[in-house]
Amino acid sequence: MAFDRKTHRAEDDLVDWFTVTYKSIFLTLGAVLLAAGLVYVYFFREPPPERAADPAPPAVTTARFTTIEGSVRVKPVGEFQWTPADRSMFLKKSDLVRTGPGSAAEITFFDGTVVHVRPDSLITIEETSEDPSTKRRRVAWHITSGEVNFQTVRKNMPDSSTEISTPTVRTTTGEPSEGSIIVAQSGDSDVRLYSGATEVRTKTGEKIQLAGSEALKVNAAGKAAPKVVLLPVPALLAPPHQTEVSYVNPAQATTLLVWKPVPGASSYHLMLDYSAYFNRPLVDRTGIKDSSVELRGLDTGKYYWRVAAVDTTGVKGPYSEFARFTVSRPQGVGPGSGPPPMLSVQQPLDVRANILQVKGRTEPGATLTVNGQRVDVASDGSFNEFVTLDKPGKQTVLIRSMGLNGGVRELRPTVVVSY
Secondary structure, eight states: OOOOOOOOOHHHHHHHHHHHHHHHHHHHHHHHHHHHHHHHHHHTSOOOOOOOOOOOOOOOOOEEEEEEESOEEEEOTTOOSOEEOOTTOOBOTTOEEEEOTTOEEEEEETTSOEEEEOSSOEEEEEEEEEOTTTOOEEEEEEEEEEEEEEEOOOOSSTTOEEEEEOSSEEEEEOSSOEEEEEEOTTSOEEEEEEESEEEEEETTSOEEEEETTEEEEEOTTSOBOOOEEOOOOOOEEESOTTEEEEOSSGGGOEEEEEEOOOTTOSEEEEEEESSTTOSSOSEEEEEEOSSEEEEEOOOSEEEEEEEEEEOTTSOBOOOOOOEEEEEEOOTTOOSOSSOOOOEEEOSSOEEETTEEEEEEEEOTTOEEEETTEEEOOOTTSEEEEEEEOOSOEEEEOOEEEEOTTSOEEEEOOEEEEOO
């Protein structure tokens, strides 16, 4: 049997040789190119730039109103008109703040410093900043006129500072400190430090160190008097804080306020108000020789009271912490038998941010309150007052007038607060 064999040719060997040779060349060339690429990447190619970290958000270095009582106005830097203050405002360097009679404002700086601007005062925000690199904080304000109480906090950095200035002095306070500065119409500056430490520099170049419970007066020419030691704070005894006293006829009743005598005091200064800020005191009595006083005819409601001791030279020490008491009638006893007084309020009520303007007329001599806050009534019975509303949204305002004969009339208009 013959085998069927394919005839082998020389041309087939030549083709196989060329195929193997080209394949080897391509593999070798690929390996060389790969090695060259690795060498380039390792030795010559620059590393990609690192991604920069996201910058930290800038610190909020402003001041804001935390409380507004009555008529408080602001003149922002670069503007010519005064605008009503509201708690949505940010106060910046060179802004002016002015409080009207019976009005006050509490301002909190970004570092926690609290400034309470008393009635009939004018201040300028001088500095409220933080250095982005060192984190050094600076807070400063200038008192042109009136009275400012302050509380400073512990510094975030050793070289952070809090400065208070008047036309005649500049102070740098320690941490934490509490006190008050008064600029009188005469131009005198009265610096009182209740706790902490401060350095007072006068415009004549004097430097005086004040510690807690010390005070210093600087005249309009910048000359400092000798510093004095303040008397201690009186301890309030009766009525104790959050006490309720009940009278069948409050208009004829007498409430006794009692405090502990302060050694070295020649007299006392008593204040009683519907508000803990004592902006419109119902009682503002000085020269009280005893450690008690009788108050007659307090209407039903909540009252705040405080006392300061005055030494033989007339220097007044710090006020006590306030105490609050409530005057009420026994259950079932009405407010009075007389006819209710006339009460009319101009409509619609004007609300700007959280400031409500209440304008109208009632019986001359009547006691008028708006949401429990006392409102001044002129001799003809007219009134025009700005009241701060603390909560946003739609709400009812209680306007209450009590006549001289004990009769009461109330109005309950609805307003909308948006801020």
